[in-house]
Amino acid sequence: MTQIGSREVPIAPRLTVAVCAGNELVRRGLGSILDDLAIVETGVHCENWEHACRLMSTTPIDILIIAEAGYGSCQLPDGVQTKILVLVDATDLRTALKDAPPWAHGFLARQDLTPTGLDEAFRRVAAGKSQIPARLASELIQRAAAPLPARAARPAKLTSRESETLALLADGLSNKQIARRLSISDHGAKRLVASLLLKLDSPNRTMAVVTAIKSGLIEPSVT
Structure with a gap:
């Protein structure tokens, strides 16, 4: 185990992480964070879902971050083992859940997006654990109530x-x-x-x- 902030998270091998976003500023912003993370060996960018699917089908991608809404109806290519993390707006939960692909492996709250948060999320997903930010889980439970x-x-x-x-x-x-x-x-x-x-x-x-x-x-x- 390794210590991130005040929490222990599983040790994970270095990962290849892709970012899927049509907005260049979003891609560059996330890319700059990935460059600073020791756990990330390679960071790649995809402009759209078709590009991401081609990449996942031909290249071993450990984690794909979907950084924009609108992918809820997309289909994951057969045989792809990539873990999918969806960037969501925790203040608009209804839209976030409606647009989230049913095969998502976890969520990242846009409001809490930090290098430490990404590092911890990557380690959790790589270890096969659920990734639901506390803010999002709290709002989900309150909605259920x-x-x-x-x-x-x-x-x-x-x-x-x-x-x-x-x-x-x-x-x-x-x-x-x-x-x-x-x-x-x-x-x-x-x-x-x-x-x-x-x-x-x-x-x-x-x-x-x-x-x-x-x-x-x-x-x-x-x-």
């Missing part, structure tokens, strides 16, 4: 063990950490997580947490 009719119909019925696992996923724990917390085998934790992804119709851990919070499956725990 609102008395909306849509919350009456929950998308899945979870067992007590699955509910425990979901809460740990929301805290960003890995499968091994979940196994230790629940005193079960690593295989058992992996099976529980897989069951949650299936029941919540989510392609990855981050989107499972987002779906659960929006649907009210994770009860409000912040004020």
